Amino acid sequence: MSKKVLIICPHPDDAEAFASQLCMQAVQAKWEVHQVLATCDEYGTPINKFKGQRIKRIRYLEMLKAQRLYGVDKNGKYIVQLHWMNYIDGFVPQTKSAVFRLKVFIQKIKPDVIIGPDPFIYYDSHVDHIAVGKNYYLALRSLDPLERPRLMLYFQTLMPDFFLPKLHYKRVNLVRSAHLSQWNPRMVKIIEKFNSIVQIWVILKHGYVRKVEGYRRVTFDSSHNIPSGFAKILFFFFRDRPLGYKEGRFIPNPRELGLELIPHEPIQ
Ligand SMILES: [Zn+2]
Numbered sequence: 001m002s003k004k005v006l007i008i009c010p011h012p013d014d015a016e017a018f019a020s021q022l023c024m025q026a027v028q029a030k031w032e033v034h035q036v037l038a039t040c041d042e043y044g045t046p047i048n049k050f051k052g053q054r055i056k057r058i059r060y061l062e063m064l065k066a067q068r069l070y071g072v073d074k075n076g077k078y079i080v081q082l083h084w085m086n087y088i089d090g091f092v093p094q095t096k097s098a099v100f101r102l103k104v105f106i107q108k109i110k111p112d113v114i115i116g117p118d119p120f121i122y123y124d125s126h127v128d129h130i131a132v133g134k135n136y137y138l139a140l141r142s143l144d145p146l147e148r149p150r151l152m153l154y155f156q157t158l159m160p161d162f163f164l165p166k167l168h169y170k171r172v173n174l175v176r177s178a179h180l181s182q183w184n185p186r187m188v189k190i191i192e193k194f195n196s197i198v199q200i201w202v203i204l205k206h207g208y209v210r211k212v213e214g215y216r217r218v219t220f221d222s223s224h225n226i227p228s229g230f231a232k233i234l235f236f237f238f239r240d241r242p243l244g245y246k247e248g249r250f251i252p253n254p255r256e257l258g259l260e261l262i263p264h265e266p267i268q
Pocket of ligand 1: 010011014126129
């Protein structure tokens with residue numbers, strides 16, 4: 001039976017932005033790859049009249065395009081399977097029931113490898129990244145240790161301790177280009193460099209000569225979730241500065257846009 005990886009994303013494009021190597025290398029190795037998306041970018045535009053259903057539809061179709069570009073298996077089935085949590089961009093709840101909902105989903109998929117946003121030593125402090133990261137950490141912690149995936153990782157971390165070599169550049173960039181309304185070709189290059197730059201001090205410390213993408217192992221020892229060394233200085237800058245965030249982003253409010261905040265069904 002093929003191995004399974006589950007990537008937990010606050011928004012469509014986060015896997016391609018921050019865990020592109022894990023996702024692409026799992027696809028290439030013919031693993032079963034699942035992406036679960038917390039929101040569909042309902043506030044992913046500064047233009048008020050596009051917020052809500054309109055931008056959601058664009059981001060949804062772009063995510064389907066990325067899925068198509070990852071390819072199909074020998075039975076013609078998409079290699080990357082998408083699941084939606086149906087929360088609203090900017091309003092992912094960090095509650096017991098949200099943790100439980102995610103936990104049940106992890107138990108259903110039973111991944112061998114799992115990755116989600118680092119909610120402790122991060123470089124994107126978008127509220128959804130923090131909420132999804134905390135829900136992810138608490139869901140894993142609440143699992144019986146025997147039930148936990150064999151490898152549990154964080155992406156968008158300032159203190160990586162698990163590295164994958166950067167491979168399949170062309171394919172990674174092709175899938176990234178599916179998120180057309182978020183990233184132009186220049187942005188694709190910037191993201192690639194940005195991830196490496198914020199981790200460069202750790203990468204050099206480990207003596208890696210070739211290019212790598214760094215992740216951090218999930219730990220339940222809270223002393224390991226405090227930034228240290230150079231990460232402490234970097235974290236000071238990133239802590240309260242969500243990437244790409246602009247004032248007034250969440251106006252009009254979800255009710256005015258006719259968006260339902262709390263979904264009740266299990267994640268499909
Ligand atoms: Zn995001």
